[in-house]
Amino acid sequence: MTTLPVSMTGTRELVDGALRAAVGRLDPRTYRVAAHHFGWAQADGRPATGGQGKALRPALALLSARAAGAAPEAALPGAAAVELTHAFSLLHDDIMDGDRVRRHRPAAWTVFGEPAAILAGDALLALASEVLLEAPGPGAATAARNLAATTRRLIAGQSLDLEFETRQKITLDECLAMVEGKTAALLACSCSIGAVLTGAPEPVCAALDAFGAELGVAFQLVDDLLGIWGDTDTTGKPTMSDLRARKLSLPIAAALQAGTPESARLQMLYRRPVPSGTAELEEIARLVEASGGRAWAEKEARLRVERAAAHLDAAAPPDDVRAEFLRIADFVTRRDH
């Protein structure tokens, strides 16, 4: 796995305490599932090392408070809340998608069963709201309301993604709408939640939110490019894993919609219910490239990062905070592909 810039690693310790305190309120059975998911415990409850996520969303939340001129600690309940919401969505998505592995470890539902994993996800979603509403300061209720609306958008994105599996034709616009819900909504909320909590003016909060939304789409575009052309060392996944799984990622959707002869052959190969061998996967990757799917995604990612930067400037954060936001943006959108 790629590791985070130094500026983000300090975040994890700060947020880890808040997160552990929150999750510690859960009943012992639900706690066990959550502790396993967060990489704190093995399946039998013994302490674990590794398996933690990048804590990207909490890092953005803390920066968000600093963007509004407050101390990062003011955003701690927000940082915990967005990470809890992210964990909720991963626990449930793994069940829905039948994914058995999460961060090189068995997914919770494969260890504890589906019912316990459903319940643990539910508990983390409720806990996100509870933690946020306990925050001191002027913006707790608005932050919690934003997070609930964000969760609604996240769910809309995931439900669109589930629907795609049953449909023959999906437009690039629909695919972008899915990503705006499933990936970008929570990143947008993470980038603004600290400012909201500290009672920053609405236009500042809105600009930070827009920064995160554009960053989220850029992040997904890069992730999709890595799912086709990334190497195993960078992604931690087998090469061409998205093609193997017939994932309808953004470069694929762009290529299918291009109307080239290669689009038509791609369409035919991608719809076939039989698994592809390596030679066919390589042909599919070539067809996506020949139909302009790769070039479109690379250009769109750059464009989204530019737009994100413009929104960030509109929020007028202190220079060092601006630099850190951009360092994270650079990190999540240029992962050596």
Next chain:
Amino acid sequence: MTTLPVSMTGTRELVDGALRAAVGRLDPRTYRVAAHHFGWAQADGRPATGGQGKALRPALALLSARAAGAAPEAALPGAAAVELTHAFSLLHDDIMDGDRVRRHRPAAWTVFGEPAAILAGDALLALASEVLLEAPGPGAATAARNLAATTRRLIAGQSLDLEFETRQKITLDECLAMVEGKTAALLACSCSIGAVLTGAPEPVCAALDAFGAELGVAFQLVDDLLGIWGDTDTTGKPTMSDLRARKLSLPIAAALQAGTPESARLQMLYRRPVPSGTAELEEIARLVEASGGRAWAEKEARLRVERAAAHLDAAAPPDDVRAEFLRIADFVTRRDH
């Protein structure tokens, strides 16, 4: 199904509008599942009649505002929020428990699949928080925080219930703790949420909450008695359905713990993995009665209703509100068994 007292039927229309407005914000795919669950639509989206729940929790929420001297309308967001939370828990419980029928109709997961039903439950939980935080007035944030803590207790109860299935011995205290989470927590929240929303003094809110908590345990005790000795006309379920399903209900837990010779035989029969014929189910019911499980549950239900009434008096609601609360308490605890 038993129908509600007249005083409660007016509630449904009032709450139905708020509920439909809230659920109408969901994406069309998630909306469809929710509309089916609420009995507004058939599986294919066409309008449905019937299948609605009793709207017990919203009725209590509206009364709760009146208990604090406010208009019932002040509690509408609270009434919608507790019903959304109840719906969330039913959607997910049916998946976890493998229950295929809900209110004489196919459970959502059997119609739309597990992933869509998981997502719809998630969406309703987030929506409950969103609706509540949009409420005007002084108590919205506190009400939302209470509801989130209530959801945590609800989940603790359900996770204990799931654990029971894997254990040999369960004490009556553990069984009561499960009921306090799974059934009583949300009823307690429903009975206080209207008062909290209108900014009523904390002791009034606490007394209403305690009324609901005792009422919730009484409600479950009566439900458990009906699950053994209720007739099909009253319950809408086959006779002795809880015994058939080997449900560890409160009268059973009391009987198993009694230490009588009948307890030992009950233990043996109830642990056997083979289904019981009618004669054996009748023997099991006799053993529960002979071990004092029935008498204990009947007495405990009366005791809980008395305690509930004492808490209600401590909240000092207007006379007509007190009478309505007690009418509902009577309705849910004396369903012709």
